[in-house]
Amino acid sequence: MSLLLLLATAGAGLWAVRRDAASRPGVSSAIWIPTVWLAILASRPFSLWFDLGGAATLEGSPLDRAVFFALITAAAIVLARRPIPWGDVARHNWPLLLFYGYLLVSICWAHSPFVSLRRWGKEAGNILIVLLILSERDPIQAFRAVVVRCACLLLPLSVILIRHFPDLGRRYSQHSGGLEVTGVTTQKNALGATVLVCATVVLFDWLERRRAKTGAPPFSPSFVPPALLALGLWLLALSQSRTSMLAFGSAALLLLTPRLPIIRRQLARLIPLLVLGVTLLIALEALFDWSRPAVTELGREMTFTGRTDVWRELLALRTDPLIGTGFMSLWDDPQHRARLPEWVAFSAHNGYLEVYLAGGIVGVGLLALLLASTALRLHRALARPTPWAIAGVAILVATIVANCAESHFACMTPIGLLYLTAHLGS
Numbered sequence: 072m073s074l075l076l077l078l079a080t081a082g083a084g085l086w087a088v089r090r091d092a093a094s095r096p097g098v099s100s101a102i103w104i105p106t107v108w109l110a111i112l113a114s115r116p117f118s119l120w121f122d123l124g125g126a127a128t129l130e131g132s133p134l135d136r137a138v139f140f141a142l143i144t145a146a147a148i149v150l151a152r153r154p155i156p157w158g159d160v161a162r163h164n165w166p167l168l169l170f171y172g173y174l175l176v177s178i179c180w181a182h183s184p185f186v187s188l189r190r191w192g193k194e195a196g197n198i199l200i201v202l203l204i205l206s207e208r209d210p211i212q213a214f215r216a217v218v219v220r221c222a223c224l225l226l227p228l229s230v231i232l233i234r235h236f237p238d239l240g241r242r243y244s245q246h247s248g249g250l251e252v253t254g255v256t257t258q259k260n261a262l263g264a265t266v267l268v269c270a271t272v273v274l275f276d277w278l279e280r281r282r283a284k285t286g287a288p289p290f291s292p293s294f295v296p297p298a299l300l301a302l303g304l305w306l307l308a309l310s311q312s313r314t315s316m317l318a319f320g321s322a323a324l325l326l327l328t329p330r331l332p333i334i335r336r337q338l339a340r341l342i343p344l345l346v347l348g349v350t351l352l353i354a355l356e357a358l359f360d361w362s363r364p365a366v367t368e369l370g371r372e373m374t375f376t377g378r379t380d381v382w383r384e385l386l387a388l389r390t391d392p393l394i395g396t397g398f399m400s401l402w403d404d405p406q407h408r409a410r411l412p413e414w415v416a417f418s419a420h421n422g423y424l425e426v427y428l429a430g431g432i433v434g435v436g437l438l439a440l441l442l443a444s445t446a447l448r449l450h451r452a453l454a455r456p457t458p459w460a461i462a463g464v465a466i467l468v469a470t471i472v473a474n475c476a477e478s479h480f481a482c483m484t485p486i487g488l489l490y491l492t493a494h495l496g497s
Contacts, residue, residue, distance in 0.1 A: 073231075073235035073236065077231050077236070080227045081224070081228065083227065084223045084224040085224070087295060088224065091220055091223065092216070092220075095209075095213075095215075097208050097209040097212055099213075101203060102207065102213050102216055104142055104146050104200070104203060105200045105204050105217050106221060107142060108142050108146075108196075108488075109217055109221050109488060110221050110224070111138070111139075112483060112484060112485045113221055113225055113255070113256070113264075113265040113485040114225060114255040115255065116132065116134075116135045116138075117132075117134050117135055117138050118134045118135050119257065136189070139193050142196070142200070143193075143196040143200075146196070146200055146202075147199055150203055150206065153206050155202070155206055164494070166437070166440050166441045166443075166444040167198075167444075169437055169440070169441075170434075170441045171191075171194075171198070171481070173434060173437050174191060174194075174429065174434070175195075175398070177394065177395060177397045177429060177430050178191060178398050179397070180394065181397025181398060181400035182396070182401075182403055182404040183400065184397075186403060187398045187400050190398065190399045190483075193483060194481050194482075194483055194487075197483070198491060198495070201491045201495050201496075204217060205492070205495055205496050210496060214272075215276040215279070218269060218489075219273055222270075222272070222273050222299050223295075225255050225265060225269065226269055226299055226303055226306065229254025229262065229265075229306055230254070230305075232253075232255060233252045233253075233254055239253075240253060240254055241253060242257075242258065251310070252306075252309050252310055259310040259312055260310075260312055260315070261484075262312065263310050263312025263314065263316075264312075264315060264473065264477065264479070264485055264486050265485055266303045266306045266307050266310070266312075266319070267307075267315040267319045267322075267473065267486065268485040268486060269303060270299070270304070270307075270319055271326075271465065272489075273296055273303070274296075274300060274323055274326055275326055275462050275465075276296070277297075277300075278326060278327075278330070279458055280296075307319065313476075314473055314476035315473065317472055318472040321465070321468050321469055321472055322466065323465075325465040325468060326461065329456070329461050335456070338453050338461070339454050341453055341464060342446055342449060342450040343450070345464075378420045378421070378476060381415050381419065381420050382419070382420070382421060382424060384411055385411075385415070385419055385424065387410075388410060388411070390428055392431055393431045393432055393433060394430065394431040394434075395427065395431035395433075395434055396428060396429060398429050398430070399429060400429065402417045418477070418478050420477055420478065421474065421478060422473075422474025422475075422477065422478045422479050422480040422482070423435060423438070423474060423475075423480075424478075425480065426438050426480055426481070438480060442471070445463075445494045445497065449464050449493075449497050459497075463497045466489050466490060466492070466493040467490070467493055469489075470486055470489065473486050
């Protein structure tokens, strides 16, 4: 019975994907390349699906490397055939190139330079994948298609795996020992990130379809978008990923409130208002320590489920404060690993700390420049607000929030891909 449910769910998901493809005539078949890429980032590597091992080792899995290399090559071939003004792209995105260029240079002082280089190559592949999406005739439609099609498959399959295939959809936490749900991913926070990305874009797509009313055939019956959102919210609650809940709530609020006329008139000031709001929150925290009761109300301790302990242990390593340890290098360095407790997994659980460990103050400074450039570009776009500009702000805020408790900057995650799309597309 469980196998029949799995097959039926997969079949229904593929039917919804087929209907989606039929409803977006301006999207080329090349968009399946980023769709497969995102589906892998938002679930688990091929080697883990087929139990071939190697995905978590220093050298990685040959199968996974072959799959990513094939997708990057295919994306490069498609881009080479399109009339893209590469000089303009480079000039317009110099903060992004500076950040990724520095991460590439940092490989020179990494513990395992060739391994770090391969990892950087895969992460840089995200840029090619995003450029493929944005070079479509209708880039926003293509972006929505990629994420919605992944959502149609990954969200329902996560439910089936959690309920009927516990060996695949659940696991015992290495930190707490408790049972946690993973769905199509490998751990609960990864599931939260997947749901955050899928639910945010499904909501954006649904709102845009209702606004456009183009008369094009819907990608599925009208109950499917709200059903996907309901599944996403249920999975978020089940995963107990509070950070993803907060990030999705922020993104959803930013997508929905501009529909109100009183808010729509103030959109040109949205970015400055957000910056002012964050500044006030920081000032109030310094004066009144308001975060303690807020975190307690969310069912969490001030240790953020042990994250502050992880941060303390990592900072105690006293890595090079200026240039760090090299891109994705700390976790493979035996000297650093020997000084860390076993319960510190292969993540800093903070995107900003992860960049500091890899690239030091220089890396964090370049990341801050990149985020500031994204905000500035979105601020300019909001002078004449478009739905994509509003979605870009929602993605930027969700990215900043999500990286407070998990690592997504240059870490091959779906949230990292979503942010690159917002930056390059703004």
